[in-house]
Amino acid sequence: MRIRSTLGLVSVICFLVFVSSLTAQDLGSQFKKIKGGIYVQSAMETNSNCGVILTQEGVVLVDSGFNPTDSRAVLDAVKKLTPRPIRFLIDTETHPDHTTGHFVFSPPTIIINHTGAGEAMRKDFDPERLNTLMKQSPAMREAAQGYRLVAPQLEYGDKLTLRLGERTIEVLHLKNVHSGADSAIWLPQERVLFAASAMGPRRLNNIRPFVTIQDMLHAIRMMKALNPEIVVPGHGSPGPPSMFDDAERYYAVLLERVGAMARAGKTLDQMKAELKMPEYAAWANQERLPNNIEAAYRAVQGSK
Numbered sequence: 098m099r100i101r102s103t104l105g106l107v108s109v110i111c112f113l114v115f116v117s118s119l120t121a122q123d124l125g126s127q128f129k130k131i132k133g134g135i136y137v138q139s140a141m142e143t144n145s146n147c148g149v150i151l152t153q154e155g156v157v158l159v160d161s162g163f164n165p166t167d168s169r170a171v172l173d174a175v176k177k178l179t180p181r182p183i184r185f186l187i188d189t190e191t192h193p194d195h196t197t198g199h200f201v202f203s204p205p206t207i208i209i210n211h212t213g214a215g216e217a218m219r220k221d222f223d224p225e226r227l228n229t230l231m232k233q234s235p236a237m238r239e240a241a242q243g244y245r246l247v248a249p250q251l252e253y254g255d256k257l258t259l260r261l262g263e264r265t266i267e268v269l270h271l272k273n274v275h276s277g278a279d280s281a282i283w284l285p286q287e288r289v290l291f292a293a294s295a296m297g298p299r300r301l302n303n304i305r306p307f308v309t310i311q312d313m314l315h316a317i318r319m320m321k322a323l324n325p326e327i328v329v330p331g332h333g334s335p336g337p338p339s340m341f342d343d344a345e346r347y348y349a350v351l352l353e354r355v356g357a358m359a360r361a362g363k364t365l366d367q368m369k370a371e372l373k374m375p376e377y378a379a380w381a382n383q384e385r386l387p388n389n390i391e392a393a394y395r396a397v398q399g400s401k
């Protein structure tokens with residue numbers, strides 16, 4: 098066990114050295130170059146990631162940044178990198194911390210997500226969001242000028258293959274993992290995977306009532322089976338695919354403990370009060386443990 102965790106640590110350190118050696122100095126510290134022509138922008142570890150994929154026929158973005166200031170930073174970076182247009186923007190989910198900045202790019206950029214994304218975005222739309230953003234800072238006030246809801250113009254079924262220039266980009270539906278419509282983005286030649294918010298390294302996921310742990314595990318196993326070299330989660334640092342193993346182990350431990358308590362006749366409220374996950378105390382978003390326990394409880398009830 099100790100050897101395994103040491104090996105795991107060594108592989109993570111090697112990975113970090115590899116990624117940081119490719120840091121895109123000219124674009125600023127928010128940007129990491131993760132492969133030739135592929136960048137990830139995030140101003141803070143907790144923020145969502147925005148992917149920038151250059152091709153000979155134009156640029157593809159993955160999500161549009163955490164806030165409009167991030168979207169503007171991405172637009173400026175793309176202008177430094179290439180004279181070619183941003184042709185497509187693929188959403189990994191529908192929530193505003195991944196989609197508010199769409200108005201910065203579209204039109205002319207075409208936005209893509211799974212069927213139902215537009216409906217979910219219109220349903221969740223908060224007309225006060227613009228005012229809330231403008232109050233945050235003068236920079237945000239400036240960046241939010243022109244904000245309006247822009248939903249995907251193109252919705253796909255199970256899978257969509259985008260061929261642009263030298264790149265093949267597969268967009269894969271992840272069912273019931275996080276929002277009203279979730280997509281993983283897979284570049285098979287480059288072995289880079291954008292894993293959406295189905296995957297957050299070393300953090301507890303916010304598991305909403307319609308999400309099931311079975312569906313999350315299904316998505317995690319499907320993505321792991323693609324055999325990616327670099328995984329870009331919805332939030333948090335890009336890293337090696339061992340983050341999938343960490344998540345699988347976490348859910349296995351959680352399901353085992355909730356299952357044992359259910360067999361002992363404990364109620365859901367008792368589980369929330371008593372159940373501890375000390376091995377994962379260092380993971381972020383501990384306030385989400387009660388909703389993780391609820392999700393595990395639904396899973397255990399469903400498997401009776």
Ligand SMILES: [Zn+2]
Nearest residue numbers: 190192276294
């Ligand atoms: Zn989200």
